[in-house]
Amino acid sequence: MLDAIVFYGLAALVLASAVGVVAQKNPTYSAFSLIVTLCSLSGIYGLLGSPFIAVLQIVVYAGAIMVLFLFVIMLLRVKQEDHPAREGRLLKGVAFGLGLLLALQMTVVLAARGGTPIPSIYEASTPAVARLLFAPRFLYVFEATSILILAALVGAVALAKKEP
Numbered sequence: 814m815l816d817a818i819v820f821y822g823l824a825a826l827v828l829a830s831a832v833g834v835v836a837q838k839n840p841t842y843s844a845f846s847l848i849v850t851l852c853s854l855s856g857i858y859g860l861l862g863s864p865f866i867a868v869l870q871i872v873v874y875a876g877a878i879m880v881l882f883l884f885v886i887m888l889l890r891v892k893q894e895d896h897p898a899r900e901g902r903l904l905k906g907v908a909f910g911l912g913l914l915l916a917l918q919m920t921v922v923l924a925a926r927g928g929t930p931i932p933s934i935y936e937a938s939t940p941a942v943a944r945l946l947f948a949p950r951f952l953y954v955f956e957a958t959s960i961l962i963l964a965a966l967v968g969a970v971a972l973a974k975k976e977p
Contacts, residue, residue, distance in 0.1 A: 827850055827857070844886060847882075884966075
């Protein structure tokens with residue numbers, strides 16, 4: 814019973830903070846809302862019995878990636894968005910329609926499953942995941958990721974540099 818209460822609380826927090834990511838006009842506040850979303854997702858993974866993915870969610874996404882996002886936002890001095898009151902009415906209607914379509918699809922899928930739990934892809938043990946990730950097979954993936962992040966950082970510095 815307590816697990817269900819915590820799960821629904823975290824799920825509500827994930828939804829509210831995800832809406833905050835999209836609804837915020839200030840990019841810094843939007844990034845902070847994304848951190849709350851990622852930490853709440855980590856709690857859900859922990860409740861599902863996957864401590865490795867839960868810790869990975871906080872360390873990699875809420876930690877490293879979001880620090881990089883905030884660094885780029887502050888380095889580029891991104892300002893708050895200003896929109897006229899009537900702008901985007903069509904886009905809001907399309908977004909609302911697509912949201913309803915997504916809710917309908919989720920309802921159909923859950924009804925077709927008959928309420929049985931969906932099997933988790935995260936049931937592997939932590940040592941098994943570690944052996945897989947740190948095998949030579951994924952060495953180039955880690956190296957390519959580090960080069961990509963370095964290139965993004967250099968690009969952000971080059972964009973933020975003031976012209977003399």
